[in-house]
Amino acid sequence: MAGDYKFDTLGLHAGQSPDERFGSRAVPIHQTTSYVFEDSEHAAALFNMEIGGHIYSRLSNPTVAVLEQRLAALEGGVAAVAVASGMSALFLTVLALCSAGDHIVSSSQMYGANINLFEHTLSRYGIETTFVKPNDPDGFAAAIRPNTKIIFGEVIGNPGLDIMDVPKIAAIAEQAGVPLVLDATFNTPWLFKPLDHGANIVIHSLTKWIGGHGVAMGGAIIDGGNFDWGQNDRFPTLTSPHYAFQQVNLWEEFGPLAFTMRVRSEGMYNVGPCLSPTNAFHLLQGLETLGLRMERHMSNTQKMLAFLSAHEQIGWVRHPSLDDHPDHDVAKRLMPKGAGSIIACGVKGGRDAGRAFIESVELASHLANVGDAKTLVIHPGSTTHSHLTPQAMENAGLTDDMIRISVGLEDFDDLAADFDRALKIAGKSVGGSK
Amino acid sequence: MKIDVNGAPVFVSTGGREFDPNGTVLLLLHGSGQTHLTWMLQGRFLANRGWQVLMPDLPAHGLSGGEALTSIRDMAEWCSDLLKQSGVKRAHVIGHSQGGLVGLELASTCPDTVASLALVATALAIPVNPALLDMAQNREDKAIAAMTDWGHGRDGHFHDATLPGLDQMNFGRHLMASNESGALFADLSACASYDGGEEAARSLTCPSLCILAENDKMTPLKQGRKMAAVLTDAREIVIPGAGHMLPGEKPDEVLKALRGFLPHPG
Numbered sequence: 001m002a003g004d005y006k007f008d009t010l011g012l013h014a015g016q017s018p019d020e021r022f023g024s025r026a027v028p029i030h031q032t033t034s035y036v037f038e039d040s041e042h043a044a045a046l047f048n049m050e051i052g053g054h055i056y057s058r059l060s061n062p063t064v065a066v067l068e069q070r071l072a073a074l075e076g077g078v079a080a081v082a083v084a085s086g087m088s089a090l091f092l093t094v095l096a097l098c099s100a101g102d103h104i105v106s107s108s109q110m111y112g113a114n115i116n117l118f119e120h121t122l123s124r125y126g127i128e129t130t131f132v133k134p135n136d137p138d139g140f141a142a143a144i145r146p147n148t149k150i151i152f153g154e155v156i157g158n159p160g161l162d163i164m165d166v167p168k169i170a171a172i173a174e175q176a177g178v179p180l181v182l183d184a185t186f187n188t189p190w191l192f193k194p195l196d197h198g199a200n201i202v203i204h205s206l207t208k209w210i211g212g213h214g215v216a217m218g219g220a221i222i223d224g225g226n227f228d229w230g231q232n233d234r235f236p237t238l239t240s241p242h243y244a245f246q247q248v249n250l251w252e253e254f255g256p257l258a259f260t261m262r263v264r265s266e267g268m269y270n271v272g273p274c275l276s277p278t279n280a281f282h283l284l285q286g287l288e289t290l291g292l293r294m295e296r297h298m299s300n301t302q303k304m305l306a307f308l309s310a311h312e313q314i315g316w317v318r319h320p321s322l323d324d325h326p327d328h329d330v331a332k333r334l335m336p337k338g339a340g341s342i343i344a345c346g347v348k349g350g351r352d353a354g355r356a357f358i359e360s361v362e363l364a365s366h367l368a369n370v371g372d373a374k375t376l377v378i379h380p381g382s383t384t385h386s387h388l389t390p391q392a393m394e395n396a397g398l399t400d401d402m403i404r405i406s407v408g409l410e411d412f413d414d415l416a417a418d419f420d421r422a423l424k425i426a427g428k429s430v431g432g433s434k
Numbered sequence: 435m436k437i438d439v440n441g442a443p444v445f446v447s448t449g450g451r452e453f454d455p456n457g458t459v460l461l462l463l464h465g466s467g468q469t470h471l472t473w474m475l476q477g478r479f480l481a482n483r484g485w486q487v488l489m490p491d492l493p494a495h496g497l498s499g500g501e502a503l504t505s506i507r508d509m510a511e512w513c514s515d516l517l518k519q520s521g522v523k524r525a526h527v528i529g530h531s532q533g534g535l536v537g538l539e540l541a542s543t544c545p546d547t548v549a550s551l552a553l554v555a556t557a558l559a560i561p562v563n564p565a566l567l568d569m570a571q572n573r574e575d576k577a578i579a580a581m582t583d584w585g586h587g588r589d590g591h592f593h594d595a596t597l598p599g600l601d602q603m604n605f606g607r608h609l610m611a612s613n614e615s616g617a618l619f620a621d622l623s624a625c626a627s628y629d630g631g632e633e634a635a636r637s638l639t640c641p642s643l644c645i646l647a648e649n650d651k652m653t654p655l656k657q658g659r660k661m662a663a664v665l666t667d668a669r670e671i672v673i674p675g676a677g678h679m680l681p682g683e684k685p686d687e688v689l690k691a692l693r694g695f696l697p698h699p700g
């Protein structure tokens with residue numbers, strides 16, 4: 001082998017060696033809670049993180065580990081921890097770095113649960129968040145405090161599709177000595193690898209494009225291994241003696257892996273949002289075709305943008321690849337293969353017309369997910385972001401007429417026919433186009 | 435622990451345990467452009483089983499300060515100073531790659547200090563391709579990428595690891611990038627110019643073990659075997675399927691080989 005394998009090859013092979021006993025080509029599902037120790041010394045060494053291996057599937061599992069190593073390879077990280085959902089990935093990341101009295105700077109335009117976690121849940125435990133517009137690097141710089149432990153955002157914001165200028169914000173984060181943590185769910189590593197552009201930690205909801213089939217929940221934390229946790233005393237959870245494991249200093253004994261080891265040794269031990277081996281298997285099946293699927297997602301997205309932009313029943317269309325999107329130039333620079341397969345649009349006639357459209361599509365499914373192989377539609381204001389306050393909705397760029405479309409892999413002619421028919425019904429419902 | 439060696443601050447991992455210089459001391463030496471984390475999956479195990487472990491970062495490597503040393507002989511002398519500074523009279527020395535050359539030189543020049551020598555993926559000489567030297571001097575990132583590529587066998591290239599979730603190749607790249615700029619060039623230059631390996635090996639009187647990698651592209655297996663043949667009473671273990679970054683790629687096999695060789699700590 002000369003050089004590292006390419007993306008599609010890694011997507012199929014990384015993290016797995018066919019097992020020696022049976023030679024299984026597919027990744028076996030290790031549906032087990034626990035693992036037999038060789039002897040008491042082996043058990044003690046595993047429990048004390050002195051050697052590699054598995055103890056109990058809340059902490060790690062061989063099938064899950066293949067998924068973790070494959071994701072690390074695709075993102076360019078030193079390690080990954082796969083968890084039960086994208087939300088648990090975000091929570092365990094915060095848990096590993098923040099304590100009461102600490103501060104987070106976050107994008108203001110994100111998935112509603114992210115905002116609520118920061119604004120309402122973490123604040124009850126003494127962790128404060130300052131929200132900043134994602135496309136305002138100066139705003140991030142101004143919000144950083146001496147007790148800031150994380151700068152966070154979604155590379156492509158949900159559902160407003162704002163694009164973070166990752167290299168610029170990464171430079172600000174590095175200058176301040178704060179890790180940049182990015183949710184890369186909407187871009188996937190096929191479109192953009194944040195770690196290559198200065199980010200330090202990437203999190204994913206694997207439930208979306210990584211799986212692609214909509215059959216398994218999952219999340220992941222990928223450690224870039226590129227942050228100097230020991231540059232000062234800002235990160236005592238990584239640079240002071242651990243309360244367990246014979247008070248190991250993770251930074252000294254694991255170096256670039258220190259953050260991952262904290263997630264594993266505290267988040268998985270004490271909180272335990274583990275990914276089931278069967279879900280890991282399903283997610284691996286999806287990951288094998290990520291490259292192929294993303295090509296089709298992006299080509300269908302381009303066709304859908306053209307279709308919607310020209311349709312008389314559509315009031316507005318928002319996507320970073322359109323010239324009129326405020327972050328178009330950033331998107332073009334960072335994501336030349338396209339800025340994701342989510343489209344936001346407004347159906348003429350407002351909320352009622354939008355409801356009629358959603359209830360009239362037949363091929364597209366009305367549900368609360370994105371990134372499925374099948375096309376999905378939803379009204380974020382009344383569903384995924386409905387728990388936000390009116391002010392938070394406004395901050396997140398949510399309008400009452402906004403429809404979110406997750407463009408799938410169907411034959412586009414069929415999609416166009418379905419949308420055209422449903423849009424005409426929507427128009428009639430509010431007395432619009434005939 | 436952090437100590438001062440020849441006026442510069444040095445980080446020495448003791449595997450998370452308090453160090454007793456009067457116990458059975460192990461000195462584990464990393465290779466070119468590496469750090470003490472080479473021994474991440476052996477050092478703490480050994481330290482927690484009664485061995486007194488010293489895993490230093492060479493100057494300008496990892497968490498150590500100071501200027502990079504530029505010859506194998508200087509590195510051996512530095513190790514001797516480190517042991518004296520730590521109150522150690524005698525140690526079992528374990529060296530990976532360049533660390534093996536340093537171990538050979540240390541055992542040759544300070545035979546009373548070295549109780550035994552374990553040589554992991556190394557050879558009597560480590561000639562360095564001039565193109566790699568040039569990269570290390572002028573495009574260190576490219577040199578790191580090339581060494582990480584050549585240094586790993588199948589498991590590394592398939593991103594498979596015994597530590598769940600670990601990507602050994604990417605870990606290796608970041609570990610090397612964490613050193614002071616210029617440290618890699620100093621290391622590779624030191625290896626390239628060292629010609630005392632065979633003489634040192636022939637003078638060795640302590641027990642020795644050669645742990646060799648079947649698919650080693652940097653210190654090829656046949657060179658490792660040549661080294662084993664020169665050493666008096668050396669044991670030889672070849673780890674199948676492994677590349678040069680043996681301690682990371684096959685950590686359990688290396689640990690097993692070391693435990694079979696080292697005296698019980700008592």
